[in-house]
Amino acid sequence: MKDISREKISIIVPIYNIRDLLDEAVQSIVSQTYENIEIILVDDGSSDGSRTACDSWTLRDSRIRCIHQKNAGAGMARNAGLYLSSGEYILFVDGDDEIAPDLCEKLLSELLKERADVSYCGFLNIFRDKTVEIIPDDKVLKGREIPYALVTEISFFTAVWNKLFRREVLLDSEGRFIEFSSDISVGEDGLWLSKVLKNAEKAAAVPQALYYWRRRENSATQGGAVIRTDDAYLTVLKAYREMTLEIDDKPTAKIMCKKYLGTCRDCMVQAYREKKPELKKALAERIRADKRLYGGADLFTLKLDLCVLLAEVNAPLGVMEKIQKM
Numbered sequence: 001m002k003d004i005s006r007e008k009i010s011i012i013v014p015i016y017n018i019r020d021l022l023d024e025a026v027q028s029i030v031s032q033t034y035e036n037i038e039i040i041l042v043d044d045g046s047s048d049g050s051r052t053a054c055d056s057w058t059l060r061d062s063r064i065r066c067i068h069q070k071n072a073g074a075g076m077a078r079n080a081g082l083y084l085s086s087g088e089y090i091l092f093v094d095g096d097d098e099i100a101p102d103l104c105e106k107l108l109s110e111l112l113k114e115r116a117d118v119s120y121c122g123f124l125n126i127f128r129d130k131t132v133e134i135i136p137d138d139k140v141l142k143g144r145e146i147p148y149a150l151v152t153e154i155s156f157f158t159a160v161w162n163k164l165f166r167r168e169v170l171l172d173s174e175g176r177f178i179e180f181s182s183d184i185s186v187g188e189d190g191l192w193l194s195k196v197l198k199n200a201e202k203a204a205a206v207p208q209a210l211y212y213w214r215r216r217e218n219s220a221t222q223g224g225a226v227i228r229t230d231d232a233y234l235t236v237l238k239a240y241r242e243m244t245l246e247i248d249d250k251p252t253a254k255i256m257c258k259k260y261l262g263t264c265r266d267c268m269v270q271a272y273r274e275k276k277p278e279l280k281k282a283l284a285e286r287i288r289a290d291k292r293l294y295g296g297a298d299l300f301t302l303k304l305d306l307c308v309l310l311a312e313v314n315a316p317l318g319v320m321e322k323i324q325k326m
Contacts, residue, residue, distance in 0.1 A: 004112055009037045009104055009164070010087030014077035015054060015095035016044040021214065022053050028098040028212075030061050034105035039064045040081040041095075045071030050095075075180030075188045078160070082177045088167050092160045096214055103210040107164040114140050116202035120163040122155060123211040136205040144249040146197050150190070151247070151256050155205075158190030162211045169199045185232040187239025194246040227266045229274055237264055237286070244293055257294045261287060265307050269324050272311055284308045 011029055015022060029039055041054045041064060054066045069080055078092060089108060093099055103121065111119035122135035136155035149156040172178050180192050197203070227233075240260035247253040268283035287308055291301060303326055310320045 004108055005034075005036055007036065007089060007108060007112070008087040009034070009089045009091055009108065010081075010085035011037055011039045011091045011093055011104075012078055012081030012085065013039065013041050013093050013095050014044055014074040014081070015041055015046060015050050016071065016074070016077070017046045017048045017050060018096040019046070019049040019053060021096040022050055025093065025095050025098055026057050026064075028101070029093060030063070031101050032099075032104045033102045034108060037063055037104060038085070038087055040084050041066040042077040042081045043068045044073065044077040045069060072182070073185065073188075075184070075192070076182055079177070079179045082170065082179075085167075090165045090167055090170060091163075093211075094161055094213075096216060097161065098212040098214070100208075100210040100212070104164075106206050106208065106210060110204045110206050111164055111166070114202060114204040116140065116204040117166050117169045117200035118146075118163055118197070118203040119206060120156060120203060121206040121211060122209040123157070123162050123213050124209050125213055125215065127215040133209045135207050135209055138207040139205055141203040141205075142201065144252065146200055146203050147194065147247050147249055148252045148255075149203070150193055150197060151243075151252055151259070156203075158187075158193060159213075160189045160193065161213070163203075165196070170196055171199075181239075184235040184239045186236040187243075191239040191243050191246070194243045198246070198248070227263075227270045229267060229271050229276060229279060234267065237267065241290065241293075250295075254294060257290075258300060261291065261294060261304060262300075264290070265304055265324065268311055269307070269317075269320055272320065273317060280311055284311055 041057065043051050043054050043066065051068060058064045058066050065084065067080060067084060069077065091104065107119045107121060120136065122133065125132040125134060134155050141149050150158060170177055178192065178195050180188050184191060240263055244253055244257040244260050247256055264283055264287050268280055271279040271283060287304060291304065294301060303323055307320060307323045310323065
C-alpha cells in the first residue's frame with residue numbers, strides 16, 4: 001500500500017453556541033495520530049464565546065482555519081466548509097463531539113486498503129449518564145447494499161460524522177459539491193447521504209467505536225423516538241420523502257417510504273393529541289396523497305388508512321394510539 005501520509009484529510013467542524021464543549025472537541029482533532037489534516041472550524045453565528053475560542057485555536061495550530069458566518073444551520077456551515085476545503089478526503093465532526101486519536105488513520109487506511117469511496121466506523125452514543133456502543137460488522141458494502149445500509153443499519157447510521165469520503169464522491173455530474181439542504185432542520189444528514197452515496201461503489205467498515213457522539217437535550221440531531229409538531233421538526237417529513245425519491249433500488253425505497261409514511265402518521269397522532277386540527281388534517285391529506293409512493297396494499301397500508309380514518313372522525317385518542325402501535 002502506498003504511503004498514506006501524503007493523503008490530506010479536510011475535517012469540517014460546524015460550531016454554534018457550544019463553548020463549554022468546543023475545546024475538548026478540537027483537542028481530540030488536533031491530537032490525531034494521522035497528522036496530514038486541515039481543520040476547518042465554521043462558526044455559525046455563535047453568541048456564547050465560541051467565536052473567540054475558534055479564533056484562539058487558529059493561533060495554536062497552523063492546520064486550523066476558521067470562518068465566521070451568520071447563523072444558518074449546521075448544513076449551511078458544512079457547505080461553507082466544503083468550499084474552503086482542499087483535502088482529497090473529507091471528514092465531518094460536530095463541534096460538540098469528540099473522536100478517538102486514531103480515527104483518521106484507521107478510516108483512511110481501511111478506505112485505501114479496500115479501494116473504497118467511503119469508510120465508516122462505529123460510535124459511542126453518549127446521553128446523560130448512559131453510553132451505548134454501536135459497532136458495525138467487519139465488511140465492505142457494495143452497490144445497492146450501501147443505500148440499504150443507510151436505511152436499515154444503525155451502525156451505518158444516517159449521520160455524516162462517522163464517515164470518511166473521497167472528495168470526488170461529494171461532487172455532482174458538473175463537478176460541484178452536492179450541498180446540504182438549507183430548509184431542512186431534522187433529517188438533513190440522511191437526505192444528503194442518499195444523494196452522495198449514489199456516487200459510491202464501495203463503503204468499507206472499521207469495526208471499532210472511534211466517534212463519540214454526545215447527544216444534548218437541545219441538539220437538532222437528538223435521535224430517538226420523540227415526535228414533535230413544531231415547524232423545525234416537521235422538516236423531517238420533507239427529508240424522508242426526498243430520500244424515498246432519491247433511492248434507486250425499489251425494495252430499499254419502499255422501506256424508506258414506510259419510514260416516511262409512518263412518521264407522517266406519528267406526527268398526525270401527535271397533532272391530534274395536542275389539539276391542532278389544521279395540522280392533523282394536513283398530515284392526513286399528505287398520507288393519502290403520498291401513499292402511492294409505497295406501491296401496493298399490505299397490512300401496513302391498511303393500518304395506515306385506519307389511523308387516518310380515525311383521526312378524521314375524531315375517534316378517541318386511545319383507539320388511535322393502539323392502531324399506531326400495532
